[in-house]
Amino acid sequence: MTGADESGSRRPGAGPLLLGVRHHGPGSARAVRAALAAARPQAVLIEGPPEADSLIPLAADEDMRPPVALLAHAVDEPGRSAFWPLAEFSPEWVAIRWALEHDVPARFIDLPATHTLAWGKDTEEALNDAPERPGAREPAVVCEDDDMHATRLAVRVDPLAVLAETAGYDDPERWWEDVVEHRGPGDGDAFAPFGALEEAMGALRETYGSGGHDRDLVREAHMRLQVRAAQREFGDGVAVVCGAWHVPALRRKTTVVADRALLKGLPKVKADMTWVPWTHRRLSRVSGYGAGIDSPGWYGHLFGVPxxxxxxxxxxxxxxxxxxxxxxxxxxxxxxxxxxxxxxxxxxxxxxxxxxxxxxxxxxxxxxxxxxxxxxxxxxxxGDVLGEVPRSAPAVPLQRDLDRVQRRLRLKPEALERELELDLRKETDAERSRLLHRLRLLGVAWGEPVASRGSTGTFRETWRLRWEPELSVRVAEAGVWGTTVPAAATAKAEADAVAAQALAEVTALAERCLLAELPDALPVVMRVLADRAALDADVGHLAQALPALVRSLRYGDVRGTDTQALAEVAAGLAERIFVGLPPACAALDAHAADEMRRHVDAVHGAVGLLGDVPAGDVSAPAAPGQGEAGAAGGACAGGHRGRRLRGRWSAVLRVLSGRDSVPGVIRGRAVRLLLDDGELAHDEAARLMGLVLSPGTPPQDAAAWIEGFVGGGSGGGMLLVHDERLLGLVDAWLTGVPAEAFTDVLPLLRRTFSAYEPGVRRTLGELVRRGPGARGSATTAGSGIPGFAADLDPGRADAVLPVLRLLLGLDGDEGTGNNATEDDNNLAEAGR
Structure with a gap:
């Protein structure tokens, strides 16, 4: 056969057949398939890491479905990795499949991954600092890893953009579609597109050289050496599939000595390779591991539907x-x-x-x-297409254990985001929850917990699942902790506990260990927690740590977890907070006072939960031989502890509410919490508010007290709606604020009342407009807002009883017996 015809198309017989392509281009893929079918080469060389040669036969496995990617990671540092994605419409994938179908040897000839990963380590900082260059496209890119992304960023000129501009196009993508993608499978000579691209790229390389990145020269030197070795073995019956940008460099005549000199002294690391699933969504991302094509779904359609x-x-x-x-x-x-x-x-x-x-x-x-x-x-x-790889593909032991658990629990990784509702009372759902929590602890964020819409009980969880390709790297990275998911999560939790810097980090870790059911890790976490809690004297740190610890105690009933040690530590933290909180609240500025108010709210909620914890979790378990009597004694002791903690907390709140040295926002919140818990009568709360809002109190302090008492999402607006005395006090104080001080307190008041719902603000405005004491007359006159009066109206309250009976399912009773009467009395009392 002749070496070249008038069109410039280079044919087999005059050196290797160089097929320059655009990575992930369906037109290039069809052209490669046609050229290989016409040339019938004896060997196919493909741009890619040579370590993956042993993985090529897996591409013929019936369980292999693209998009997939070759994953290389450093053995000693699994997090350092590189991907080479391949879609069904990738020319490289088409070349691999053609070679396997025709029993032709296929090999990768790019720079080995052992050097690529070492290079990535050296340039990671430069990559993070490099700006994204718009318009960069694949001919300047060899593979889709971090190091090759650095190559793309460094190239000064986009070859596609230059060619498109020369042809009179303002959009490189549109030019490429018109010239390549819209060519039919039988449009002319099979080799003509590659000859034209080689000529165009040759002109660009003469003008721009390596595009501003010397590493292309090193990679191309290695590819030339591999092509020479293949020619010695197969003669000129060699076809090379590579990025069109590299074709002129591979065609150029150089000496073996010069090429080997460029490769001398390259850094290297020990690397492993495997196949991993990939997604169309990842192919559409320009940075990171993405291939940088805008429309993989559209390209797949063009390739599959000619x-x-x-x-x-x-x-x-x-x-x-x-x-x-x-x-x-x-x-x-x-x-x-x-x-x-x-x-x-x-x-x-x-x-x-x-x-x-x-x-x-x-x-x-x-x-x-x-x-x-x-x-x-x-x-x-x-598109949301997720590829699949066969089970026979190499994988770290942790990945194999994860695959086994996923199949057993029927949790198939999917690229499309979906929500998963779990009922922890069911064994399968409980195991799914444990798996997802363990993976999150290992840094494999396959699932993200979200708020459940149907229930707020601890027996229900909702997860948002989406499998991303880089999670395969996270699994490989987590493989250093163990060969199974439970063992790896246990080891990781223990290491995180020892390395934790803050007390709140340890308590959050204890909560995650309970959620993931890691009983072997809890002793280490609890020991570290006890040590940190004993040494930490900062009340703010203790207040941050307590809520997560108390939340963990609720998991004992549904998950069957022993939380006795957690209960002891939680009770000890609560006691230390009770002692240290009043002094810590003195002499605080506005910002610190607002932060401390949030701590008070968190501790209040935690103490409430701690008092509600089942007694068996708070007290020591019955000793062997005690039987039910011992358990009952433990329950009594647990209940006594809960009541004692609540009593101690109420005493602390009373101290905070009465100290002048405590900022007003904290004093107001303490009064409000006591009022909500029934520890403070409305008359007493009104008296305290009246003292604070007296003319002797600076307006700024009074406004801060109001913010703490009725501000934020505490429901203070409804409290003012239903308690006319408190609303009258606030109204009278506000109208008496001096003009020179009103500007200073206005921002705080605006923040306080703007958090109310529109209906609450409208009702308060109507009540203030009518003035204090006008509710009863308004109701009697039939105008204004009905339903508000000084005393309960029994007739109006009894009118809702039939509706309540219907909602509660009590209308099955005849309504005349003792049971019905008792139900009505209970409902009426609840309404009052």
């Missing part, structure tokens, strides 16, 4: 919109296709591209709205 792609695409879009309950008919599809073709003709394009189809969908199917169009972009243009 005939009538626009018609089939519009049918897909219509199906998606119909599934979302939008009215889309066959007429919409026909009209959208016509509009896309018309737009392509007006713009001088051979076929409608993504921009034309998107404009047509927006106009015809989405009524000009970008909201449904965003759904089309997310689900179809990008």
């Amino acid at each position: 005939d009538r792609p626009v018609e089939r695409w519009m049918t897909k879009v219509a199906g998606l919109l119909r599934a979302e309950d939008r009215l889309v008919s066959s007429a919409h599809v026909i009209e959208a296709v016509r509009l896309a073709e018309t737009l392509a003709a007006m713009r001088g394009r051979p076929l409608p591209g993504l921009s034309e189809t998107t404009d047509a969908v927006r106009s015809v199917m989405c009524d000009g709205s970008d909201v449904p169009l965003a759904l089309v972009h997310d689900r179809l243009v990008v």
Whole structure:
């Protein structure tokens, strides 16, 4: 065969067949397949890490489904990793599949990953500081790892942009689609596209050299050495699939000595490789591990549907919109296709591209709205495709254990985000919860806990799941802690406890250990917790640590976890807070006082929960042989402890509410908490408010007291609505604030009352407009806001009893017996 024809197409027989491609380009993939079928090479060399040669046969496994990626990670530092993603429409994947189907040797020829990972370590800081350069595209990129991303950032000129501008296009993507992607499978000579690209890239390399990055020269030297070795083995029957940017360098004649000199002294690390699943969403990301293509779903459609792609695409879009309950008919599809073709003709394009189809969908199917169009972009243009790899692929032991547990619990990793509702009373759901919590502790954030919509009980959990490709790296990184998920999570928890700097970190870790059910890690965590708690004298730190510790005590009933040690530590922390809180609240500025108020709220909630903890968790368990009597004694002791802690806390709040040295915001909050718990009568609360709002108190201090008493989300607005005396005190004080001080207190008052719901603010405004003491007359006169009076109206209260009986399911009773009468009495008393 001749070496080259008039078109410049280089054919087999005159050196290796160099097929320059755009990574993840469906047009390039089809062209590679056609060229390989025409040339029938004896060996196929592919741009990629040579350590992955042994993994190539797995591409023929029936369980291998792209998108997938080659993952290389340093053995001694698994977190240092690199990915080489391959989609179904990637030219490299097409070359691998062709070689396997035709029993032709396939090899990777790029720089080994052992050097790539070492290079990434040296340039990590430079990569983090480098700015993102808009317009960078794949011909300048070899593989999709951190080090190669640094290459893309360093290239000064985007080859596609230069070629597109030369051809008169302002969009490189549109130029590439017109020139390459819209070529049919039988459009002319199979080698012509590669000859044209080689000539164009040769001109660019003559002008720009290596594009401003010398590492391309090193990689290309290694590729030339590998090509020479293959030629010695197979002659000129060698095909090379690589980025088009590298073709002129591989064609250039150099000496072996010069190429080896460039490779001498390269840093290296020991590396392992495997296949991991990848996603279309990751292919669409430019930075990090992404491949930088904008529309992987669209590219996959072009590659998989060579005939009538626009018609089939519009049918897909219509199906998606119909599934979302939008009215889309066959007429919409026909009209959208016509509009896309018309737009392509007006713009001088051979076929409608993504921009034309998107404009047509927006106009015809989405009524000009970008909201449904965003759904089309997310689900179809990008897509949520997640690849699969066979079980026979190499993996760290932790990954194999995770795969086994996932299959047993029927938790399949998915790229599409979904919510998972768990009922911890069911064994399977409880095991799923434990797995997700253990993975989070290991840094594998497959699931994110979210608030449950259906229930607030501790027996229910809601998780938002999405599997991202980099989680495979996190699993490999966590493999240093153990070979199974429980063992690795236990070791990681113990190490985190020892390394924790703050007391709150240890208490949060104890809570996570209980959620993950790691009984072997708890002794170490509890020992560290006890030591840190004994040495930490900062009341703020203790107050931060107590809530998480007390929350953990609630897990004993549903999860069957022994929380006795936690209860003892929690009670000890509470006692130390009781002693240290009053002195810690003295002489605080406004910012510190507001922070301490939040601590008081947190401790109040924790003490309430600590008093509600089942007695068996708070007291010591019955000794062997004590039986039920011993357990009953423990329950009594636990109940006594809960009451004692609440009593001690009420005493602390009384101290805070009465000390003048305590900031007003804390004193006001202490009075409010006592009032809510029934430890303070309304008359006494009104008296304390009257003292604070007297003319002798500086306006700023009085405003801070009001902020603490009725501010924020404490429900203070409803308290003022229902207690006319308190509202009258606030109203009288506010109208008496001197003009010169009003400007200073206004921001604080605005913050206090702006947090109320609009209905509460409107009701307060109406009550203030009528003036104190006008409620009864307003109600009697039938005007104003009904339902507010000095005393309870039994007739109005009894009117709601039938509705309450219906809501509570009590209307099955006849309503005349003793049971019905007792129910009515209970309901009426509850209403009062």
